[in-house]
Amino acid sequence: MKSIGLIFTTDYEIFGNGSGCVEKCMIEPTERMTTILENHGATLTLFVDVCEYWAFEKEFAKGNLKKDWAGMIRAQLQDLAKRGHDVQLHFHPQWLDYSFDGIRWTLNYDLWRIGKLKYEDLEFPDRGLKKLFGRGKKTLETIITPVKKDYSCHIFRAGAWSMQPEKDVLKALAENGFDIDSTVASGLAFQDDYTFYDFTNSPNEPYWKIEDSLNSISGNGKIKEVPIFTTKMSLPKKLKFLGLKKKRSIPMKPRGCVGASIATEGKGKLSKLAEVFAEKRKMFTFGDATSFEEMTYFAERAIQRAKSSKNGLFPVVAISHPKTFANEQELSNFLEWVAKNNKEIVFTNYNEI
Ligand SMILES: [Zn+2]
Incomplete structure (x- = not known):
């Protein structure tokens, strides 16, 4: 009897301040990630x-961007859709107002949180939420429908979890x-100069219907919230898993991927470490230098829950980013462990649950 349906997801993007390159931080690590998942009968949902x-x-069409990054993204998404992976919507609205000098992107961080955009924006119509979701859905459906006729874009995840x-x-x-x-991300909360989310009051359910609040169940809601799985982690466990990352020298970024998230930019190692220890719960990640042992810890906690x-089947959403995926061997070992030792876990996706 299977008890959890494990859903592998990845937020498909370069870094939040415009650093990083599409080939090294997206295309190549995504290809490695999906190949490993396929080898074990699992699929990926790309946000x-x-x-x-x-x-x-736009910048490639104007001749400012030398490589056709959008074309590379389109080709990869079509290829992955043909191979059975799912492609869904994600927004980092700071890109809705940018300038580009041929090397560097300058983004408008006032737009960082989608929750702060207007439903309709008369001054900047493209930043109005209603129009934005229509355009996003259309973009993905235009890319994927030619290779997968019954495709529909109907699932969303907000950039930096900042929907409120x-x-x-x-x-x-x-x-x-x-x-x-x-x-x-059940039970988690975070705030800095850019990002804001508060899920400390999220329902203690595998998923729930929502209407105008992420954290409250609404019987009439047309949207289902399927949260990212989180779990408590004791200090000794945190230390153990941190030790494993160090011992195996698991890199935080793929080879050749250079960039920094705006949130960690300029932060020292000590303050990053302090943040890790202050976290009350942790998201189930299979990137971010996560070891095989830590992934099995998440899976076992999910089975207990x-x-x-x-x-019936409890959906468990795990998250990653190609830009921080360099732990191929660890993921591979985890999938092998599931196949050999764990009859409770089935690999699934949002459309199947
Ligand atoms: Zn993102």
Whole structure:
């Protein structure tokens, strides 16, 4: 009897300040990630940041961007869709207002949180939520439908988990036919100068219906929230897993991928470490230099939770980013462990649950 349906997801993008390159931080690591998953009968759901895609497309057409990054992204997404992976929507709205000097992107961080955009924006119509979701959905459906006739873009995850205040975002999602959101990281909260999310009051359920709040169950809601799996982790466990990363020298970024997230830019190692220790819960990640042992810890915690829940198959969403995926061997070992030792886990995706 299977108790959890493991859903592998990745947020497909370069870094939030415009650093990084599409080949080394997206295309190549994504290919490695999907090949490993395929070898073990699993598929990947890619949450594609279309805001940066639009910028790459525009600047290449103008002759400012030397390589056709948008074309490379299109080719990879079509190839992956043909191979059975799913392609869904992600937004980093800071890309909706950028300048590009041929080398560096300058992005508008006032737009960082999608929750702060208006439902309709009269001054900047392209930044209005209703229009934005329509355009995002259309972009992905135009790319994928030629290779997969029954494809539909109907699932969303907000960039930097920063959807709150979410009322208008959820209205725009429902208006555009979206029926699943996968932004919530159960029980977690975070705030810095850019990012803001608070899921400390999220329901203790495998998934729930929402209407105008991510954290409250609504019987009439048209959208299902399928949260990212999180679990508590004791200090000794954190130290053990940190030690394994160090001992095996698992890199944080793929070879050749150079860039920094805006949140960690300029932060010292000590303050990053302090943040790790302050975290009350951890997201189930299979990137970020996560070891095989840590992945099995997440999976075992998920099975325990599923057993205490009355529902049937308990969906467990795991997250990663190609730009921080350099632990191929660890993921491979984890998938092998599932195949050999764990009859409780089945690999699945949002459309199957
Ligand atoms: Zn993202």
